[in-house]
Amino acid sequence: METISKAKAFGGTQGVYRHKSEACQCDMTFALFLPPQAEQGPVPVLWYLSGLTCTHQNVMDKGEYRRLAAELGIAILCPDTSPRGDDVPDEPDNWQFGKGAGFYLDATEAPFAKNYNMYSYITEELTELVAQKFPLDMSHQAITGHSMGGHGAITIALKNPERFKSVSAFAPIAQPSTAGWSKPAFEKYLGNDQSVWRAYDTTALIEDGHRIESLLVDQGTSDGFLDDGLRPWLLQEACAKAGIPLTLNMQDGYDHSYYFISTFMDEHLRWHAARL
Amino acid sequence: METISKAKAFGGTQGVYRHKSEACQCDMTFALFLPPQAEQGPVPVLWYLSGLTCTHQNVMDKGEYRRLAAELGIAILCPDTSPRGDDVPDEPDNWQFGKGAGFYLDATEAPFAKNYNMYSYITEELTELVAQKFPLDMSHQAITGHSMGGHGAITIALKNPERFKSVSAFAPIAQPSTAGWSKPAFEKYLGNDQSVWRAYDTTALIEDGHRIESLLVDQGTSDGFLDDGLRPWLLQEACAKAGIPLTLNMQDGYDHSYYFISTFMDEHLRWHAARL
Numbered sequence: 001m002e003t004i005s006k007a008k009a010f011g012g013t014q015g016v017y018r019h020k021s022e023a024c025q026c027d028m029t030f031a032l033f034l035p036p037q038a039e040q041g042p043v044p045v046l047w048y049l050s051g052l053t054c055t056h057q058n059v060m061d062k063g064e065y066r067r068l069a070a071e072l073g074i075a076i077l078c079p080d081t082s083p084r085g086d087d088v089p090d091e092p093d094n095w096q097f098g099k100g101a102g103f104y105l106d107a108t109e110a111p112f113a114k115n116y117n118m119y120s121y122i123t124e125e126l127t128e129l130v131a132q133k134f135p136l137d138m139s140h141q142a143i144t145g146h147s148m149g150g151h152g153a154i155t156i157a158l159k160n161p162e163r164f165k166s167v168s169a170f171a172p173i174a175q176p177s178t179a180g181w182s183k184p185a186f187e188k189y190l191g192n193d194q195s196v197w198r199a200y201d202t203t204a205l206i207e208d209g210h211r212i213e214s215l216l217v218d219q220g221t222s223d224g225f226l227d228d229g230l231r232p233w234l235l236q237e238a239c240a241k242a243g244i245p246l247t248l249n250m251q252d253g254y255d256h257s258y259y260f261i262s263t264f265m266d267e268h269l270r271w272h273a274a275r276l
Numbered sequence: 277m278e279t280i281s282k283a284k285a286f287g288g289t290q291g292v293y294r295h296k297s298e299a300c301q302c303d304m305t306f307a308l309f310l311p312p313q314a315e316q317g318p319v320p321v322l323w324y325l326s327g328l329t330c331t332h333q334n335v336m337d338k339g340e341y342r343r344l345a346a347e348l349g350i351a352i353l354c355p356d357t358s359p360r361g362d363d364v365p366d367e368p369d370n371w372q373f374g375k376g377a378g379f380y381l382d383a384t385e386a387p388f389a390k391n392y393n394m395y396s397y398i399t400e401e402l403t404e405l406v407a408q409k410f411p412l413d414m415s416h417q418a419i420t421g422h423s424m425g426g427h428g429a430i431t432i433a434l435k436n437p438e439r440f441k442s443v444s445a446f447a448p449i450a451q452p453s454t455a456g457w458s459k460p461a462f463e464k465y466l467g468n469d470q471s472v473w474r475a476y477d478t479t480a481l482i483e484d485g486h487r488i489e490s491l492l493v494d495q496g497t498s499d500g501f502l503d504d505g506l507r508p509w510l511l512q513e514a515c516a517k518a519g520i521p522l523t524l525n526m527q528d529g530y531d532h533s534y535y536f537i538s539t540f541m542d543e544h545l546r547w548h549a550a551r552l
Binding site: 007008009010011014061062064066067220222253254255257258259260262263266 | 283284285286287290337338340342343496498529530531533534535536538539542
């Protein structure tokens with residue numbers, strides 16, 4: 001593992017690191033903020049999974065998480081959204097597939113299956129790496145994310161409920177297997193057998209019996225992707241049927257950007273801190 | 277004036293606007309955050325002047341000013357750092373001169389004098405424009421900035437003490453007329469008569485009798501530009517001789533980046549709020 005950059009911020013350290021990934025068969029970059037409390041011993045960790053087109057950097061620049069994370073003593077771990085590099089197959093003109101659009105799944109279809117294994121990367125490889133390299137208390141993990149990363153956070157938590165003490169999302173894609181901007185990616189990564197897709201779809205996982213203790217979701221009412229892409233009502237329906245307590249905050253006038261995310265970052269950090 | 281973008285953030289509005297500038301003879305872009313209180317009536321305004329290589333956007337993305345500005349009811353106005361456009365003379369390979377390096381002065385030398393008039397742009401043209409277009413209480417203005425923008429903020433305040441109720445800076449260039457990274461720009465913008473340069477040099481302006489009521493400066497001790505470029509001890513000396521109360525906070529381990537700025541943004545906003 002190589003340190004790309006390190007800077008003091010809010011008494012802690014914002015770092016960026018690169019390592020060779022087995023799961024993705026390429027170099028992967030991630031950002032980690034260690035609060036000042038990490039100097040005294042292991043701290044809880046909140047994963048933040050980013051949305052389409054993002055890297056580890058967008059939330060690091062615009063997420064405004066450091067002030068309160070430093071106060072609460074929580075590390076913030078921000079992976080990339082896909083494999084990277086010249087050898088990784090891509091559709092450069094398609095922002096909804098390929099690089100920047102890994103959808104936090106393990107692809108089964110050639111030529112994507114070799115690199116596009118973000119599910120294993122997040123839940124196994126990166127987990128083991130950061131546990132080994134940084135003062136993190138891996139018995140206290142939480143997970144959140146935005147848009148595609150909201151989908152990632154909720155599906156990963158549903159499949160690993162013992163791992164994550166709390167789950168939240170900003171404007172998550174509630175049902176990626178049927179949304180216009182994600183269905184084509186599911187087809188290309190996972191093939192035509194839609195029963196396989198259910199393992200990476202929040203509402204399908206809930207229907208199939210997966211459970212989390214509770215869920216916080218913030219969603220802007222002026223989000224341009226609300227009706228076709230995100231559809232929080234599908235999540236609301238699934239949680240209601242399954243008896244999963246969902247706090248869904250429809251935020252008047254907010255869009256899909258980091259202006260929205262940063263506005264409600266404090267609320268999410270406090271939600272996780274109360275459960276970590 | 278044209279609205280480039282507008283998004284709700286922390287209950288207020290982060291906007292980006294473009295207009296034809298007379299002073300700079302080109303289109304100029306600026307960012308303005310209006311806190312929620314602006315819906316009820318005019319609000320005080322804090323100018324933030326950015327450093328070398330920056331546009332209006334860097335602090336908008338990474339400055340983390342919106343949460344507290346919304347709470348305190350202060351508008352944050354972020355101009356660009358130089359004229360822009362294909363017709364504006366530049367040295368593309370030189371990040372310390374030309375576009376992105378206007379140094380908040382009015383150039384006198386050809387071919388720069390036509391466009392590089394950031395002093396007049398800030399103190400006259402943009403002031404008049406925002407006063408006319410937005411609910412700003414122009415009798416309550418404050419000014420801050422970073423690096424080259426810290427130099428800009430302090431020099432502009434020294435020359436217009438009646439305009440600004442408070443002044444602060446993050447890692448300002450204390451004496452640009454003698455610092456290695458700014459002296460060549462002063463020569464090219466202002467010519468060889470160094471007496472002219474004194475009108476745009478903080479320590480010279482103080483020596484020449486200009487005064488402000490007080491000054492807050494934060495400076496990271498791990499800032500790579502500290503010894504050659506910034507030299508806060510020159511500011512300390514000048515303020516001490518002139519009897520200007522300077523609060524100079526040397527912040528252990530912080531660098532020159534927005535990680536440093538965002539960490540101490542709250543402290544600066546509260547400094548200005550107490551004086552506005």
